[in-house]
Amino acid sequence: MNNRSGKLLTKSKFMAGLQCPRYLWFYVNEPQRLPPPDMVTQHTFDQGHEVGELAKQLFPAGIDMAGLGFREMLTKTSACLRERNPIFEAAIQSGQLYARIDILSPSADGTWDIVEVKSGTSVKDENIADVAFQRYVCTQYGLRVNRCRLMYLNREFIKHGEIDPAELFLDTNITEEVAELTGGMADMVEDMLLTMAGTPPDPIISRACNSPYTCPLKNECWQALPENPVTGLYRIGDKIDGLLRRGITAITEIPEDFELNDKQQIQQHCIRAGQPHVNIREIASFLEQLPYPHYYLDFETFATAVPRFDGTRPYQNIPFQFSLHITADEKSPLEHHHFLYQGNADPRPEFVSALHSAMGEGGRVIVYNQSFEQKIMEELVAEFPDYREWVTDVVARMADLIIPFRAFHYYHPAQQGSASLKYVLPALTGIGYDRLNISNGQIASLKYFQAAFGNDTPAEAKTALFEDLLEYCGQDTEGMVRIIEVLRGLVADSNSTNDMA
CATH class of the missing domain: 3.90.320 (Lambda Exonuclease; Chain A)
Incomplete structure (x- = not known):
């Protein structure tokens, strides 16, 4: 030794x-x-x-x-x-x-x-x-x-x-x-x-950079990667190490003999062409399943290892905020409702009551990644059974806006292989999150938890944080409205072109 x-x-x-x-x-x-x-x-x-x-x-x-x-x-x-x-x-x-x-x-x-x-x-x-x-x-x-x-x-x-x-x-x-x-x-x-x-080992880029945790040196080591690196290829999984060992670092460099699935091929083609992929027929079919009125809904939650409130489990997501944008039809003005619990007790009673009051009947409840909002709603029923019939109706009316993007019916190179709203919204509409003081749900959750249940957040800082939370959550739901508008525009433009032809 x-x-x-x-x-x-x-x-x-x-x-x-x-x-x-x-x-x-x-x-x-x-x-x-x-x-x-x-x-x-x-x-x-x-x-x-x-x-x-x-x-x-x-x-x-x-x-x-x-x-x-x-x-x-x-x-x-x-x-x-x-x-x-x-x-x-x-x-x-x-x-x-x-x-x-x-x-x-x-x-x-x-x-x-x-x-x-x-x-x-x-x-x-x-x-x-x-x-x-x-x-x-x-x-x-x-x-x-x-x-x-x-x-x-x-x-x-x-x-x-x-x-x-x-x-x-x-x-x-x-x-x-x-x-x-x-x-x-x-x-x-x-x-x-x-x-x-010894001396510092050379950087090794592989799946290990993110497993079991994100390495703190990842950003430094990954600086040498080109634009649109193979690490951003949609669901590349364990194939990534094989590509990197062959010295292939850019998606555009992936050779023909390397097997890509349909979605990965679309991603590669879009990067090479510098243009989005649009499947008008599938997008139109998705939009046809969205009768008005539209209720664009997003939740923010926090979770703790040790449950704080009776009736909850470890890491159960506790909703403390919602944003709800409503459009009666294509030409009606946008209506906005929101709720943000500002106490230090269980936010769920006031949350579910406020959402019940704001949510109308009929039409579609449009969410992004439905499994999350649906699970929150179903867990509320366990604690508040009087809302069971209403929750069942809301869940039955849900439509998941992630579907056309997860299926790659629309894909833009700027999405970087992701169907997340945080990538889709700026790629499709130009509306980004960089300008916001809170830019993702995880930070929203932690900052809220510290302010609501900590003891060292001054009143002025709390007020500013709550304003930031309202802006962040509101952008998510208004962003969904704008995404639907862009998708409808793409379909309308296609129909006009076909009519002219």
Whole structure:
């Protein structure tokens, strides 16, 4: 084991190294090059901390190492190991290997259980790798590990009053899955230690840049890609690595012998031609299924790992805002209704009441990506059964505006392989989101949650944020109105051309 840097390989660095050697090198040697956690990442950390605190309640005799300094944590962990107490955030070091164990619990015959706590709702491959590293460090230190366990959130848990952690969590034995990685762990660790001590590896662009998480160096490494790169090809999946290995980086460079599906061929053709693809017959057929009046509807929601309100599950989307644009017919003026809950309690009662009052009868309720709004509506029924008949009617009248774009009946090169409203709207109408203070639903959700349920947002900042939210959500629904107008125009122009012919 030569050419070592002497720096510690922690479990977070180990996970970075599994994703990308270059990421590991900068994490260890030039951490200042990594951007600080964004709002979404920080929220994930905060949610994980809340989940971890609840899990500790299941080990009432546990001794907590959190908040101690590095040396003190190691010393106190060693003492607790001798006393056979459950340990929270146990600090284990063996040479250059270091791991903090969420919960190290005494087990049979002097052994220990490693208990990893996650804020997800299933066992993931990266969870197994994470625990496998912890087990390796523990065994190198001299601990005898009995079981490896993963505690994660029970997606079927429904809050009723004070939360019982025993019901909130599922506890799964992952010892066998961890053991499958044990044989290769020594080689993986050695490779990472050598990487840490060497020179920075060259960028490697692959699916790993986004899996299991988006690498913080992605934007830097991807700068060399050309316009319309193969990474933006519609649902390219695992084929992307094969193209990149062949040195093919632009969609226009993809050779004829590489199999593309129909939608990918349309995308490639549009880029080469610099023109959109328009299937007038299918667009006209879609529009014929939209009798007036039109109700253009969009929701904004937030979700938390630990449910806040009775009757809700982990990560259930809680609606706090809607925008509703209404057109009685093609020539009628646009009517706008909106709702934004500004309290700090459960927003759903006022939300569903306001939406019921604003929504008319007949016609079509036009949404973008129907499964989202439909699920929110159906979940409201569970808590507010008096609205069941009305919700059933609204869902039955829904029409999904994503359909012609997901089917590539219309595709513009500026969509970059996406059928998302955030790409379709500017490509089709020129109306973008860059000018808005809030430009996507995830940021809208997090900023609202912080303002509504945090304690450090000044009143003036709240007022400004709520105005930004109204503008953002309103653009989504008005944007759908403009998309329909453009599609109708395309059909009308085609009919005029045919009549002249």
